[in-house]
Amino acid sequence: MSTPSAVSTSEPGFVQIRHPHEITEDLQRAAAACWREVSDAGGAAGFPFPPVDPQEVGAAAEAIVAGLSPDRSRLLVATVRGSLAGWLNIRRDPHPLVSHWGTLHHVQTRPEVRGQGVGAALMRSARTVAREEMGLEQLHLAARGGAGLEEFYGRLGYREIGRRPGAYRLAPDDDRDEVLMALSPL
Template identity: 70%
Template sequence: MIDGCDDHLMTDRAPLQMRQITRPQQIGDDLTREPIDCWVTAGNAGGAVGFPFPPVTAAEVAPVAEQLIAGLDDMRGRLVLAMADGVLAGRLNIRRDPHPLVAHWGTLHHVQSHPAYRGRGVGTALMRHARRVARDEMGLEQLHLAARSGMGLEEFYGRLGYKEIGRRQGAYRLGPGDDRDEVLMAPAPL
């Protein structure tokens, strides 16, 4: 399913459009390469994107991206892409756990904007769009995410209505003496 974005965010270069990928078959080579490139570029620019030790390469990211793509499904997993003039500006993944006890909750994974588009509202537009998709299309009642402390992410998500609901102290070890907390966050119910 591909759709437009209600936000119609304008970057310096072009209006931002949102696309959803809900099935692996919707991913062509271009849509496989661009998210991998974004992931590599964001990680190597110091982003908290799941690969904490730059430099990261496309060869390292590709198997993780392939696994993410393989899990796409209308109701269990969606890839949301923010496009600016046909170029990937950011992305995130919405996943639902199929277990009936928690199937009403969704998790946001791999929220990232391409470094070339940082500071232009791409992350905010992605998060707002994800909330609508989760509620209106996936029937989710709640979202949550985990963020790495020390990156300013708590403040970013806080501005979007997310509150800390838990913390695993020292969960991430980036180097000797550089342990970071995993901060669990959720907004008000959808």
């Protein structure tokens, strides 16, 4: 697997990483930098209290890469003009009772590409990878309530299947629901 190549338009391209050895150090650093940028801008991608610690984000990114496996965990990277614009992690639990569905984790796009369709294209690409390559029948995700994410995912066909009220405490008087969403069938 090679690193992302230059894209001649602002249409996103996609790189799928199935094994830890397929990711370059530069791409892994770019993914961690994206995660820091998104988190520091208030994004709901796993680190809620900006500014985030670069070492903590780097270690979390390394753990995701270490767990990559074609059957259980893939990294999907969106690029625009050869630069990382966003990424997400598709995971499947191998237990036979639930192995027909997967979960999206850490869905994010760099703040400077927001509103340009990169996030929606990344989600559509994840759907295709999940269905056609991983053989999944459903995708699930958890979104932070109050951030407009329910509407974003809803436009892509996801529906709310539950909530955990007040699951996230962002500040003493700022509790947010965790919104559970699913896309089925793929």
